[in-house]
Amino acid sequence: MDPMIAEFLNRFILVLTNGFIWALIVALVALGLSLIFGLMEIVNIAHGDLYMWGAVLAWYGVTLTGNFWVGVILAMAVMGGVGIVLERGALRPVEGIPAYTVVVTIGIGYILQQVALATFGGSPQKMPDPFPIVIEFLGVRYPGYRVFVAGVSTLALLGLWVFLFKTSIGLWIRASMQDREMANAMGVSVSKVYAVTFALGAMLAALGGALASPIVQVFYLMGYDLLVLAFIIVIVGGLGSLKGTLVAALIVCPLESVMTLIVTPTEARVISFLFMAAVLLVKPKGLFGA
Amino acid sequence: MAESEPSRRTALKVAVAAVVCGVIAGVGGWIAGSSMAPPRTITKTVTGPGVAKTITETVTKTVAGPGVTKTVTETETVTKTVTAGPKPSGPPIRIGHLADMTGALAVYGYSNNLILSKAIEYINAHGGINGRPVELVVEDTETKVATGTSKMRKLIEYHKVDVVIGSQHSGINIACNPIAKELKTLHLPIGEAYATTAQKGNRYVIRINNNVREQVKAGIEDAIKYVAKKWVTMVVDYAWGWSNEEEFRRYAPQYGGEVLKSIRVPLGTKDFMPYIAQIPKEAEGIFYAFFFGDFLSLIRDLHAVRPDLKQYCPICAPEGIDTETLGEAFEGAYVLSWFPRYLSEYDTPFNRKFREICGIDEKGKEAKTGKMLTLSHSWALWEAAFTLKRAMEEIDWKSKEDTPKLIEVLEDMSFKESLFHVQGEKFIRDVDHQAFMRHFLMHVENGKLKLVKIIPLEKSIYKPEVDYTKESF
Numbered sequence: 059m060d061p062m063i064a065e066f067l068n069r070f071i072l073v074l075t076n077g078f079i080w081a082l083i084v085a086l087v088a089l090g091l092s093l094i095f096g097l098m099e100i101v102n103i104a105h106g107d108l109y110m111w112g113a114v115l116a117w118y119g120v121t122l123t124g125n126f127w128v129g130v131i132l133a134m135a136v137m138g139g140v141g142i143v144l145e146r147g148a149l150r151p152v153e154g155i156p157a158y159t160v161v162v163t164i165g166i167g168y169i170l171q172q173v174a175l176a177t178f179g180g181s182p183q184k185m186p187d188p189f190p191i192v193i194e195f196l197g198v199r200y201p202g203y204r205v206f207v208a209g210v211s212t213l214a215l216l217g218l219w220v221f222l223f224k225t226s227i228g229l230w231i232r233a234s235m236q237d238r239e240m241a242n243a244m245g246v247s248v249s250k251v252y253a254v255t256f257a258l259g260a261m262l263a264a265l266g267g268a269l270a271s272p273i274v275q276v277f278y279l280m281g282y283d284l285l286v287l288a289f290i291i292v293i294v295g296g297l298g299s300l301k302g303t304l305v306a307a308l309i310v311c312p313l314e315s316v317m318t319l320i321v322t323p324t325e326a327r328v329i330s331f332l333f334m335a336a337v338l339l340v341k342p343k344g345l346f347g348a
Numbered sequence: 349m350a351e352s353e354p355s356r357r358t359a360l361k362v363a364v365a366a367v368v369c370g371v372i373a374g375v376g377g378w379i380a381g382s383s384m385a386p387p388r389t390i391t392k393t394v395t396g397p398g399v400a401k402t403i404t405e406t407v408t409k410t411v412a413g414p415g416v417t418k419t420v421t422e423t424e425t426v427t428k429t430v431t432a433g434p435k436p437s438g439p440p441i442r443i444g445h446l447a448d449m450t451g452a453l454a455v456y457g458y459s460n461n462l463i464l465s466k467a468i469e470y471i472n473a474h475g476g477i478n479g480r481p482v483e484l485v486v487e488d489t490e491t492k493v494a495t496g497t498s499k500m501r502k503l504i505e506y507h508k509v510d511v512v513i514g515s516q517h518s519g520i521n522i523a524c525n526p527i528a529k530e531l532k533t534l535h536l537p538i539g540e541a542y543a544t545t546a547q548k549g550n551r552y553v554i555r556i557n558n559n560v561r562e563q564v565k566a567g568i569e570d571a572i573k574y575v576a577k578k579w580v581t582m583v584v585d586y587a588w589g590w591s592n593e594e595e596f597r598r599y600a601p602q603y604g605g606e607v608l609k610s611i612r613v614p615l616g617t618k619d620f621m622p623y624i625a626q627i628p629k630e631a632e633g634i635f636y637a638f639f640f641g642d643f644l645s646l647i648r649d650l651h652a653v654r655p656d657l658k659q660y661c662p663i664c665a666p667e668g669i670d671t672e673t674l675g676e677a678f679e680g681a682y683v684l685s686w687f688p689r690y691l692s693e694y695d696t697p698f699n700r701k702f703r704e705i706c707g708i709d710e711k712g713k714e715a716k717t718g719k720m721l722t723l724s725h726s727w728a729l730w731e732a733a734f735t736l737k738r739a740m741e742e743i744d745w746k747s748k749e750d751t752p753k754l755i756e757v758l759e760d761m762s763f764k765e766s767l768f769h770v771q772g773e774k775f776i777r778d779v780d781h782q783a784f785m786r787h788f789l790m791h792v793e794n795g796k797l798k799l800v801k802i803i804p805l806e807k808s809i810y811k812p813e814v815d816y817t818k819e820s821f
Contacts, residue, residue, distance in 0.1 A: 069625045072653070076621045180454040181668065182641025184648070192652050201652035274618040275641030283618050318622035324585075324614055326622075 064197075069319055071198050077315025078308070079204050082211035085307035087266035088288040089218065089300060090259035096298030097235045097255045100149055100159040104167035105288065106281025108260045111170060112137055112267025114178050117185055117276045126188035126272075130210075133268040134261045141260030142253050153252065167281070174278035182275035189272075207269045214265055215304070221258075222300070231255055235298065287311075290330055294337050296347025306345060310334075436476025440483040441745070443468065443736065444509030445729075446500055446524065448516050451491025452615075455640070455668040456516040459721040460538065460729045461486060462714065464513065466706040467733035477737050478745060489515045496520030497527060504531045510748050513732050514538050516725060518588050528552040532821070534751055534758075536732050538725065540664075541587050542595070545782040551819040552751075554758050554781040556735055556774075557728035558686055558808065560588065563662055564595035566787040566808035567684040570801065572605040574789075575660045575682050576633025579605055582623065582646070583637040585612040592637035592662065617642065620649045633658040638665055644674075651677035660684075663724040663790075670711075670720050672795035683797060685788040687727045687771050693799040694788070702730065702770040727771045734768035735761070752821040759817060774805060780812040 091105045102108075112133040119129030144166060152158035191202035222228035233241040234251045242248045266284075274280060291310050295302030310330055317326035337345060445464055448457035468484045476482055485507045489496035496515055503509045504527070511534045515521065518541030528535035529550045536554055537544050542561045545553065558566075581596050583589030589612065597607050608628045613620065624646075627634070634657045638646055643665040650657060659681035671678060688694040689712030691703060702708075709715045712723045739745075739761065743753045762775035774785035786805045790797040 065629055072625045073622055076619070076625075080619065180450060180452075182644070184641065184644040187648065199653050199655075201649060270618075273645075275616075275645055277616070277641055279616070280618070283616070315622060318625070322612070323617070323622050 066319075068196075068198050070316070071196060072200065073315045073318055074312055075198075075200060076204070077312030079208040079211075080315065081307045081311035082208050082215070083266050083270050084284065084287055084291060084311055085304050086211055086214060086262045086269070087284060088291040088295075088303045088307055089215075090262035090266075091288050092292045092295070092298060092300055092303040093231075093255055093262075094259040095292070096300070097231065098149070098153045098159075098252055099156050100153060100163065100256075101156050102259070103160055103163040103285070104144075104170060105163075105259070105263055106283075106285030107167045107170035107174075108137055108141070108263035108281075109267040109270075109284055110174060110278060110281040111140070112264030113185075113271040113274070113276045113280060114174055114267075114278075115264065116268035116271045117178075117183055120185055120188070129185075129271075130265065130268045133264040137264035138257045138261040141257035144260070145253050145256035149256070150252075171278050171281075178276075178278060180278065182277040182280075184275060185271040187272055203272050207273065210269055211266075214262075218262070227251075227254060231258075286327075287330070290334050294334050294344055296341075296344030299344065299346040302344055302346030434475050434479065436472055436479055436481035438480045440481045441477050441740070442483045442485055442507065442509040443733070444503035444507060444512040445484060445486045446489055446496060446503065446512055446514035446520070447486050448491045448514075448520075449486070449488040451489070452640075453491045453516050455720075456722045456725060457488070457491075458719070459668070459714075459723070459726045460514065460516060462721070463706055463726040464729035464733060467730045470705055471733060471737055477740050482733075482737075485509055489517065489520055491515075491517055491520075493517070493519045493523050497523045500524040500527050501531070504533050509533070510745075510751075511536065511736060513729060518544060518591075519586075522548045522587075525549055525553050532751055533748070534754060536736075538728050538732075539588075540591075542591050543587075545780050546813050549781060549814065549816065551755060551781075551816040551821065553816075554755070554776060554783075556732055556776065556783045557725070558785055558787070559782065560591040560662075561595050561810055562782075562784065562808040563684060563686070563787065564592065565599055565810055566803045567660075567662075567789060568596070568599040568605070569603050569807070570789050570803065571633075571635070571660045571682065571684075572600065572603045574791075574800070575658045576631075577605055578630060578632045579607045579635055580627050580631040580633075580657075581607055581610045581635045582627075583610075583612055584639075584642060585614045588664075589637050592635075596635050613638070613642070613646075615642065617645070620646050621653070624649055624653050627654060627657070631657060633660060635660050636665065637662060639667060640669070644669070647674065647677040647681075658682075666797075667724055668720050668722045670713075671792060671797055674795060678792050679795070681792045682800070683790040683792065685724050685790045685797065686785070687724045688788050688790065688799055689721075689723045689797060693790070693797065696765070696770075698765065698767045698770045701767050706730070731763075731769050731771060735763070738768075755821070772802075772805075777812060778817055779815040781816055782812070784809050 087105065087109050091102055094100050094102050115133035115136050116129035119132040120126055148162055148166060149159060152162050187203055189203040189206040193200050193202050193205055222232060230241065230246045230251050233246055234248050238248055291306045292303055294310060295306030310333065313333065314326045314330045317329050445461060447461045448454060449461065465484055468482050471477060471482050485503060487499035487503050489499055496517065500512060503512055512528065513536045516538050518539035521537035521539040521544045522541065524535060525544065525548055529552045533552065535552055536556055538557055540559050542559045545555045545559060579600060581593050583593045593610050597610065600607050608631050611623050611626055613623050636646060661681065661683055663683055663685040666683065691699060691710040707715045708721060713720050739754055739757050742757050743750060745754060758776055759778040760776060763769040763773060765772045772786045774783050776783045784805050787803040787808060789800040789803060791800045
């Protein structure tokens with residue numbers, strides 16, 4: 059094979075793999091965002107900061123115990139609790155009025171950031187590599203922990219599917235998303251469902267953060283970048299559609315990644331925005347929007 | 349009228365009170381160690397700017413003992429000056445520090461401010477400047493250009509400082525240079541972008557630390573000799589990164605190097621993999637300019653995907669990071685430093701004394717807190733303070749009206765290696781107000797930055813492109 063083509067293929071495999079791995083992590087975060095919006099009409103601007111706290115707590119867990127799983131579980135448990143407190147304490151009065159929720163969640167986001175700045179500090183930290191091997195495939199070297207992260211993300215997505223489609227709480231959540239009044243009339247405690255959903259969304263964000271933490275730098279402003287991408291995905295997929303979110307993640311992230319072969323990564327992000335605009339022109343409610 | 353006699357009840361009260369007093373005093377005396385020794389309270393107050401330490405001892409003596417019903421309190425104040433050197437007096441000379449205490453460069457801000465305050469403390473303990481005390485006024489730039497410029501004005505117009513040192517951020521430096529000229533105040537920026545003392549400078553701006561052009565020029569010959577011939581450059585996508593890329597591309601071909609590709613990466617990029625994928629296969633070495641998290645992300649993924657690439661970078665990359673924690677990803681890298689962080693690699697009596705005064709341990713950490721300092725940059729703050737002291741004393745600085753004289757004396761000033769110029773000999777070039785100095789090529793061995801060689805200051809000198817001496821004040 060022509061060495062030029064071989065090198066291009068190598069790079070193509072590298073960026074495509076990378077794109078899919080990011081798609082799985084971002085899907086976790088975006089699904090949380092989508093669930094929360096679909097059920098409570100909360101536009102959660104603080105979602106990126108929940109993701110950031112997931113990474114920060116995972117970092118603490120790993121630094122203190124040396125065990126990656128402790129970090130992941132700590133991040134999810136704490137952020138689940140924080141999710142319940144936020145939903146009950148700050149968002150309950152404004153649920154269903156998206157404009158108000160934007161204002162409230164911006165405030166929550168700032169508080170989360172500043173608390174991280176005050177406790178975790180302002181300098182980025184690097185998580186020790188939980189799986190320090192290199193995988194070689196078709197002449198392409200790839201960090202083993204990224205493949206590991208992709209595996210864990212896939213398991214988590216399956217777990218989420220089982221939770222939503224095979225358990226009674228999942229059924230209540232879906233029922234409340236479809237028709238809140240009717241679900242309430244049928245005896246579903248919508249109030250509890252709200253709390254559980256917000257906590258679930260926060261836990262998914264935290265899991266995303268914990269899984270991303272070995273790849274990215276743990277930093278108190280790390281949520282911004284991901285929030286933008288998560289919103290692109292949720293909007294492309296169709297607001298509130300879980301299937302749409304997953305599909306959109308699996309399209310947008312690999313697309314953006316492959317584009318970096320031709321343009322700079324910054325321009326690739328612009329292409330993601332253009333893609334979003336194109337989708338919205340053709341399907342104004344997103345790919346799977348109701 | 350006859351005096352009424354105290355009643356029996358009153359007498360009893362007095363007697364009981366006396367006994368109670370006696371018991372309390374007795375127990376108090378016993379607790380103090382001896383029933384005869386009076387308890388002493390000593391309050392020490394340290395006053396005076398810096399170290400002309402005046403210790404005021406207030407000794408309170410309480411005379412009491414068992415059976416003594418009277419308590420006598422004597423207070424004696426002893427004031428003594430405990431250090432040598434005359435105490436500075438008169439109106440203070442005010443030095444402003446435009447410090448990046450929070451934001452992206454907060455680690456630098458902390459370290460720089462620590463070292464500068466130690467220098468000021470030292471100066472005050474040794475007679476101040478022209479016998480006058482020096483006062484340090486610190487304003488935080490938040491590592492933002494807009495905040496930095498308004499704080500520059502605040503330092504000069506509100507705090508009435510005589511001179512401004514800092515910030516570390518090149519963008520803030522360049523934005524503050526015109527303000528220095530407008531408000532006729534000497535500005536010693538600490539950032540490293542070339543333009544600060546070239547197209548973007550003016551007569552009120554003097555840089556006593558090195559810039560990117562000097563750094564790249566000083567290191568390039570050895571980089572090509574020790575590291576690689578075929579290069580890829582990867583820099584953070586803003587002024588400082590571009591400056592590194594441009595200078596490297598300018599000088600590499602002159603010493604037989606070749607730059608195959610230059611890649612720019614936005615600040616705070618979450619994933620370096622797409623950028624690493626762009627590195628040509630035939631590249632042997634990578635020259636990169638990133639700091640903190642970006643640097644950490646890069647080296648980890650680089651190690652996984654392209655472990656064959658040899659690394660060369662300015663000290664800014666691992667600055668503020670304990671390299672012993674980085675493991676294999678950074679092992680074997682070459683680093684151009686402006687001041688070795690390990691005492692063992694630059695063990696001069698001046699360096700020992702400097703570290704002792706500032707409380708820095710042998711690894712370049714603050715001894716008290718264990719915090720990693722940014723010593724390869726913070727030395728400049730130390731030297732800035734002593735440069736000002738020398739220049740102000742030479743012209744017998746009276747007030748800010750003397751700024752033109754101060755600038756004139758600084759133009760073409762040279763310094764021998766000393767406690768006050770601990771980084772090494774250097775000189776300020778008159779035309780572009782840029783200082784030139786030695787550099788240190790370091791190699792990462794077992795996580796430690798080991799000295800390979802000291803690069804003499806001549807290597808860093810380039811042709812000036814401006815002449816500020818023609819500018820009027």
